[in-house]
Amino acid sequence: MDKFIAHILVVDDDDGIRSLVKRYLNDNNFLVTTADSAENASEKIKIVKFDLIVLDIMMPGKNGLEFIQDHKKKMDTPVILLTAKGEASERVQGLEIGADDYLPKPFDPKELVLRIKNILDKTIKIKQKRIIEFESVKIDLNKLLIIKSGKEFKINNTEKIILEKMINTPGKTFSREHIGQLIELDKERSIDVIITRLRKKIEIDPKNPKFLQTIRGAGYVLWIE
Amino acid sequence: MDKFIAHILVVDDDDGIRSLVKRYLNDNNFLVTTADSAENASEKIKIVKFDLIVLDIMMPGKNGLEFIQDHKKKMDTPVILLTAKGEASERVQGLEIGADDYLPKPFDPKELVLRIKNILDKTIKIKQKRIIEFESVKIDLNKLLIIKSGKEFKINNTEKIILEKMINTPGKTFSREHIGQLIELDKERSIDVIITRLRKKIEIDPKNPKFLQTIRGAGYVLWIE
DNA sequence: CTATAATTTAAAAAAATTTCACACATGGTA
DNA sequence: TACCATGTGTGAAATTTTTTTAAATTATAG
Numbered sequence: 246m247d248k249f250i251a252h253i254l255v256v257d258d259d260d261g262i263r264s265l266v267k268r269y270l271n272d273n274n275f276l277v278t279t280a281d282s283a284e285n286a287s288e289k290i291k292i293v294k295f296d297l298i299v300l301d302i303m304m305p306g307k308n309g310l311e312f313i314q315d316h317k318k319k320m321d322t323p324v325i326l327l328t329a330k331g332e333a334s335e336r337v338q339g340l341e342i343g344a345d346d347y348l349p350k351p352f353d354p355k356e357l358v359l360r361i362k363n364i365l366d367k368t369i370k371i372k373q374k375r376i377i378e379f380e381s382v383k384i385d386l387n388k389l390l391i392i393k394s395g396k397e398f399k400i401n402n403t404e405k406i407i408l409e410k411m412i413n414t415p416g417k418t419f420s421r422e423h424i425g426q427l428i429e430l431d432k433e434r435s436i437d438v439i440i441t442r443l444r445k446k447i448e449i450d451p452k453n454p455k456f457l458q459t460i461r462g463a464g465y466v467l468w469i470e
Numbered sequence: 471m472d473k474f475i476a477h478i479l480v481v482d483d484d485d486g487i488r489s490l491v492k493r494y495l496n497d498n499n500f501l502v503t504t505a506d507s508a509e510n511a512s513e514k515i516k517i518v519k520f521d522l523i524v525l526d527i528m529m530p531g532k533n534g535l536e537f538i539q540d541h542k543k544k545m546d547t548p549v550i551l552l553t554a555k556g557e558a559s560e561r562v563q564g565l566e567i568g569a570d571d572y573l574p575k576p577f578d579p580k581e582l583v584l585r586i587k588n589i590l591d592k593t594i595k596i597k598q599k600r601i602i603e604f605e606s607v608k609i610d611l612n613k614l615l616i617i618k619s620g621k622e623f624k625i626n627n628t629e630k631i632i633l634e635k636m637i638n639t640p641g642k643t644f645s646r647e648h649i650g651q652l653i654e655l656d657k658e659r660s661i662d663v664i665i666t667r668l669r670k671k672i673e674i675d676p677k678n679p680k681f682l683q684t685i686r687g688a689g690y691v692l693w694i695e
Numbered sequence: 696c697t698a699t700a701a702t703t704t705a706a707a708a709a710a711a712t713t714t715c716a717c718a719c720a721t722g723g724t725a
Numbered sequence: 726t727a728c729c730a731t732g733t734g735t736g737a738a739a740t741t742t743t744t745t746t747a748a749a750t751t752a753t754a755g
Contacts (some may be wrong), residue, residue: 289743335583349574356562364510365566387641388693401742402685435744437702452703461701461752626732661735662712667733678714686711686742696755703750713740720733725726 251365252276252293256286256312257301257327266299269354275361283307287315290322293389297361300344301327310338317343323364327352379456379469382447384408391446398446403428403439411457411467420464441464476590477501477518482526482552483532491524494579499507501588508532515541521593524588525569526552527560529531535563542568543651546635548589552577555620594681604694606680607672609633616671623671628653629665636682636692665690 251391253275254374257263263279270277278293280286284306286298302309309326327348340347346360375386383392389400400408411419421436430436440459444451458466478500482488485506492502503518505511509531511523527534534551551572561572571585600611608617611634614625625633631652636644646661655661655695665684669676683691 337578337584340581340584353559353562356565359562359565388680388695402688403743430744432745434702434746438704438744441703459702602745655734657735659712659736663734664713666713682713697748698755699753701750701752703748705748706746708743708745710741710743712742713738715738718733718735721731722726723730725728 250274250276251296251361252278253361254278254280254286254289254293254295254298256280256283256304256309258367259301262301262327266357270358270361270432273358279299283309283312286312290316290320295322297365298322299327299357299361300324303329306388313342313344325357325360325364335373375409377469379449380447384412384447384457386412393447393449400446404443404446407439407443408467412469414454415467415469418460418464423464427464473615475499475501476521476586477503478586479503479505479511479514479518479520479523481505481508481523481537483507483529484526486553487526490581491579491636495583495586498583508534511537512540515547516546520547522590523549524582524586525549527564528554534559535567538564538567538569540551543648546638548593550582550585550589567571599638600634602694606674607681609637609672611637618672618674623669629668629671632664632668633692636690637694640692640694643685643689643691692693 254267255263255270255277256279257266260281263281267277267279278289278295280289280296282304286300289295290298298310298395300312307315313324320436323345324343326344328347328349348357348360377384383396384400385391386400386405389405391398391400407419407424410427411417421433424436424439425431425433428439435454439456441451444454444457447456456468458468460466471693475476478495480491480495480502481504482490485505488506490502490506496504503514503520505514507529510526525534525537532540538549546560548570549568551561551569553561553564553572553574561574564572570589573582573585590681602609606619609625610616611625614630616625617625632649634642635652637641646658649661649664650656650658653664655664665682666676669679669682672681673679683693683694685691
């Protein structure tokens with residue numbers, strides 16, 4: 246599951262929470278922008294399209310619910326509300342208005358991350374390439390199938406793992422060590438054998454690899470188109 | 471889909487909450503059954519297949535989290551946890567274990583209804599998938615029948631349980647262990663046999679499975695499109 | 696051109712899966 | 726109840742797939 250980085254806007258007037266959340270989300274591989282008020286947030290969403298907004302309800306000036314009301318119609322960005330404890334009625338309002346989730350304070354940042362991932366999974370179907378075609382070769386990671394000039398070859402699990410990675414970063418050299426870690430194998434010669442087998446399946450002329458090439462001293466690359 | 475009435479199990483040791491929730495859900499057109507303990511709930515889910523479970527975490531005897539752990543593997547019923555306020559870590563645990571949502575106490579029954587509807591919307595559709603067709607194969611879990619190129623094969627209970635799960639998450643790999651838990655069998659070779667028999671029924675060429683594939687070292691996947 | 700290092704390949708070994716044949720249970724029927 | 730027919734689970738053998746090893750080949754630097 247390679248490298249889609251979600252951009253998240255964190256809106257809270259409390260500096261402490263803002264920086265805590267920011268740091269935590271950063272560590273979890275999100276790209277984070279913050280705003281200290283609803284007004285400020287409104288500016289930012291005009292400029293950047295975020296993948297998700299984490300929004301405190303209680304803020305001086307416009308509060309979180311008002312922010313949602315202002316923007317929900319035009320915006321399809323999912324929102325997670327942060328509510329002070331016991332604000333049951335506000336939670337209800339928030340959900341009715343169109344928040345996608347809420348998190349009662351105090352919360353465990355871990356939970357925030359869980360919730361965010363949960364929602365992102367639903368909304369952005371992390372679009373990974375799973376079916377690619379080049380020349381007369383088609384690789385279908387769903388059906389675990391390679392079709393080369395009409396002939397079918399099955400992809401096994403090991404091969405799937407390697408192809409998944411390589412397909413999503415074509416042109417990147419993968420060291421044997423790296424590949425070994427992916428498939429939990431540490432004998433380097435064994436990696437070679439796996440590559441050879443893969444070549445038989447994806448290369449038109451396996452002895453002269455065009456797509457899955459060796460980088461001597463460094464590893465292997467997949468070159469598509 | 472006209473008038474599907476969801477059957478909900480409410481599990482809480484507190485009489486007050488139980489009856490409050492029951493009444494409120496009843497008023498909102500749900501069919502409600504209650505249980506005053508995890509043990510009691512375990513009995514009931516053996517007998518009735520609920521559409522959703524509302525589960526208090528804090529209970530004497532087994533608590534809610536334990537209940538989920540006991541049943542999650544075999545059960546695909548969604549669970550909403552009721553947590554006392556501030557139980558941040560338990561919420562996290564609950565979500566990690568596989569609860570679908572939680573509601574911090576004190577809560578507004580209105581919110582509970584919102585959350586329930588929300589989850590049911592997501593799950594009901596999926597649960598409905600009981601008849602599927604791909605290529606020249608039709609699987610009908612209602613009639614317990616597979617029709618492959620005109621020929622009929624009966625589905626037995628074991629197979630039904632497995633297919634039910636696999637059909638609803640095509641592309642997901644099911645380990646033998648997982649399948650074993652579903653059908654209460656712990657000999658791994660026996661699982662293989664069951665798969666072989668299933669293949670005879672659903673595969674056009676059982677020796678070269680296209681739909682029900684082996685993921686060596688990991689288990690089996692169903693790929694339908 | 697040669698020596699050396701790195702990669703490829705083929706074949707053996709190991710591991711995992713499939714299949715077979717039988718045993719046991721279940722339910723129907725005489 | 727005894728008998729069969731059918732379906733399901735099990736262990737073991739057969740098969741298939743994957744990993745390892747080692748030999749052969751190819752590339753590179755001097």
